[in-house]
Amino acid sequence: MDERYILDKINTLCKELSDHNYRYYVLDQPVISDKAFDIKMRELADLEDQYPQFKDPSSPTQRVGGGLVKIFPTFTHSRRMYSLENAYSRQDLMEWEKRVLKKLENVPSYVCELKYDGVSISLFYREGRLHRAVTRGDGYQGDEVTSNVRTIRSVPLELRGEFPDEFEARGEIILPLKGFEAMNQRRLKKGEDLYANPRNTTSGTLKLQDSAEVAKRPLDCLVYEIKGEDLLFSTQHQALEKAREWGFKVPHEGKLCKNITEVFDFIDRWEKKRQQLPYETDGVVIKIDAYEQQALLGYTAKSPRWAIAYKFQTECVCTELLDVSFQLGRTGVVTPVAHLKPVKLGGTVVKRASLHNADIIQKLDVHYGDCVFIEKGGEIIPKIVAVAIDKRPKEARVVKYPNECPACGASLIRNQGKTARYCFNEEGCPPQIIGKIEHFVSRKAMNIENLGEETLALFYKAGLLKNIADLYELTDYQILTIDRIAEKSAQNILQGIKQSKSRSFERVLYALGIRHIGENLARKLAYHFTSIDAIQNATYEEMIALRDVGSKIAESVQFYFSKTRHLELIKRLREAGLNFQIKNSEFSENKGLLSQKTFLFTGKLSCLTRKEAEQTVLSQGGTILKGVSKKLDYLVVGENAGSKLQKARLLENIEIWTESKFLETLEAYIDSDAK
Numbered sequence: 001m002d003e004r005y006i007l008d009k010i011n012t013l014c015k016e017l018s019d020h021n022y023r024y025y026v027l028d029q030p031v032i033s034d035k036a037f038d039i040k041m042r043e044l045a046d047l048e049d050q051y052p053q054f055k056d057p058s059s060p061t062q063r064v065g066g067g068l069v070k071i072f073p074t075f076t077h078s079r080r081m082y083s084l085e086n087a088y089s090r091q092d093l094m095e096w097e098k099r100v101l102k103k104l105e106n107v108p109s110y111v112c113e114l115k116y117d118g119v120s121i122s123l124f125y126r127e128g129r130l131h132r133a134v135t136r137g138d139g140y141q142g143d144e145v146t147s148n149v150r151t152i153r154s155v156p157l158e159l160r161g162e163f164p165d166e167f168e169a170r171g172e173i174i175l176p177l178k179g180f181e182a183m184n185q186r187r188l189k190k191g192e193d194l195y196a197n198p199r200n201t202t203s204g205t206l207k208l209q210d211s212a213e214v215a216k217r218p219l220d221c222l223v224y225e226i227k228g229e230d231l232l233f234s235t236q237h238q239a240l241e242k243a244r245e246w247g248f249k250v251p252h253e254g255k256l257c258k259n260i261t262e263v264f265d266f267i268d269r270w271e272k273k274r275q276q277l278p279y280e281t282d283g284v285v286i287k288i289d290a291y292e293q294q295a296l297l298g299y300t301a302k303s304p305r306w307a308i309a310y311k312f313q314t315e316c317v318c319t320e321l322l323d324v325s326f327q328l329g330r331t332g333v334v335t336p337v338a339h340l341k342p343v344k345l346g347g348t349v350v351k352r353a354s355l356h357n358a359d360i361i362q363k364l365d366v367h368y369g370d371c372v373f374i375e376k377g378g379e380i381i382p383k384i385v386a387v388a389i390d391k392r393p394k395e396a397r398v399v400k401y402p403n404e405c406p407a408c409g410a411s412l413i414r415n416q417g418k419t420a421r422y423c424f425n426e427e428g429c430p431p432q433i434i435g436k437i438e439h440f441v442s443r444k445a446m447n448i449e450n451l452g453e454e455t456l457a458l459f460y461k462a463g464l465l466k467n468i469a470d471l472y473e474l475t476d477y478q479i480l481t482i483d484r485i486a487e488k489s490a491q492n493i494l495q496g497i498k499q500s501k502s503r504s505f506e507r508v509l510y511a512l513g514i515r516h517i518g519e520n521l522a523r524k525l526a527y528h529f530t531s532i533d534a535i536q537n538a539t540y541e542e543m544i545a546l547r548d549v550g551s552k553i554a555e556s557v558q559f560y561f562s563k564t565r566h567l568e569l570i571k572r573l574r575e576a577g578l579n580f581q582i583k584n585s586e587f588s589e590n591k592g593l594l595s596q597k598t599f600l601f602t603g604k605l606s607c608l609t610r611k612e613a614e615q616t617v618l619s620q621g622g623t624i625l626k627g628v629s630k631k632l633d634y635l636v637v638g639e640n641a642g643s644k645l646q647k648a649r650l651l652e653n654i655e656i657w658t659e660s661k662f663l664e665t666l667e668a669y670i671d672s673d674a675k
């Protein structure tokens, strides 16, 4: 076929699909069916596959992501991303108004916008195309997360209409409540831990290494500011209008107010109505509308004087306490969970709340049937903050934290200085036994499929499994004695168990379920000590010498290895063929964190000497260059850096890092899942 024809076809499809994307994700007014959209998308993807020379980075097909990013490069913001000053009351706002009026000759107008609760992002556009997306970071420097942000459908890859050559759009990346709940529903089904709240999930998502994963999450981007030279408008409200014309998603709730009374009205209205919004908000941002007046007011060390964030009061609702259950975790800790009459709070329906621990139960003096006040904190489960004692039903029974384990009857023990109570009957307490096996087989640990909570409970009841080592001695004959399991599933289970023998040492270490040893720590310990024997033999001092290992962790590791039953378990697992040390191949792969990366240091470093820094790079497989050139990947800058820094700034591809960024990245890199 004629190449020109193909190119035209690709361009037309790109344009059409971007348009549909815009209508769907920004305007919320789709004009074609999802199916028709998919067909066109397929057509475009096929053409791009056949003619890769015509594939454009702004093509709608690129929204699905793909490709791994190992390190998110640091990027220095050309304009600092400030925080906002907070106001908690009308009084605070009036004082702010007073300060503003004092500095201005003319009475200002204000723009009120909702304060979207997500992660701030700076989107840099050049010639109408998304060029770079950077998180706020510390305000001066952030992480470049362009490949992940590209997958967000409401971020335009190409702008519409007339726009400046270069500018920066700032906005908030959020996870709408519906999408957040759908994600949690899916996790619930799979028996995975739930995400705590939309904001943390958003920030975690932006740091995922696989943009294809990011593309699957329903993130959204709400734009609230435009920064640049020669913008051709001079007020905040015009900026928002323009941003909307260019194709950004700018919520329509924002309002231009003539005076502070109108601002108060806006706040009143949204304090009540914010529950109806599809995303979480935590306040109202009030900005002086005219750029000229903004410039007169300027900035404090932390925030603009021309804006302020009024924080909504945390919402608190009252509902009936139906019951309290005491749930046992795999580590034996007993947590009280309140079951409530369902009530709406912060846009979601709440049925359960945390009652923390015995002390709090006592302090609140909760009774069954009480009317309790619940509040949402940062955690997934809201908490009970107070009890309406005057509404207490007559003869209500007081809620008592049990002295015995609700599952096995063993006495609960409270460690000195700790509020939690534990059941230490590790070997005889069913939920703990099953919980430990569940953890062992879970996806991030040994990743053995087909062994969900229910199946494990059946195995336990049938006496087939008492601990994790029993897994490797299961036979199909044994499994088939369980009624509900068919031949085929039994085969799959055994196959899964067999495959798990090849999991790396770091996973095995994590899977053991040593208290306080999460994935990241397991990885660190694995790579530092390289074998289970070395970890077992490490002294307390050797342990706490490691960064991120404190006394709590060191004690927990030592406690684990002090128990003969654990040593026996490890022995059996070792005999079954599990990895208890790092394999050489793994080591070199993972150790070469910086392989193929080139570094140069300049200026005076404060934590490391130049030599130590260079040694670190070399030991991780990186290379040190002699001077700034196109071959350089990272320039690490200390105090009083001179010409090298200037030169590096002129070259496009060099990342400029501070020393702390260098140290953090190495740490984070060791932390991150390298697989």
Ligand code: AMP
Residues within 6 Å of the ligand: 082, 083, 084, 085, 113, 114, 115, 116, 117, 119, 120, 121, 136, 171, 172, 224, 285, 309
């Ligand atoms: P804080 O992090 O509390 O200092 O608040 C500042 C942050 O609020 C900014 O970095 C933005 O990410 C966020 N924000 C949310 N909505 C808005 C808005 N409408 N205007 C300005 N900032 C906003």
Ligand code: ZN
Residues within 6 Å of the ligand: 405, 406, 407, 408, 409, 410, 423, 424, 425, 428, 429, 430
């Ligand atoms: Zn127990």
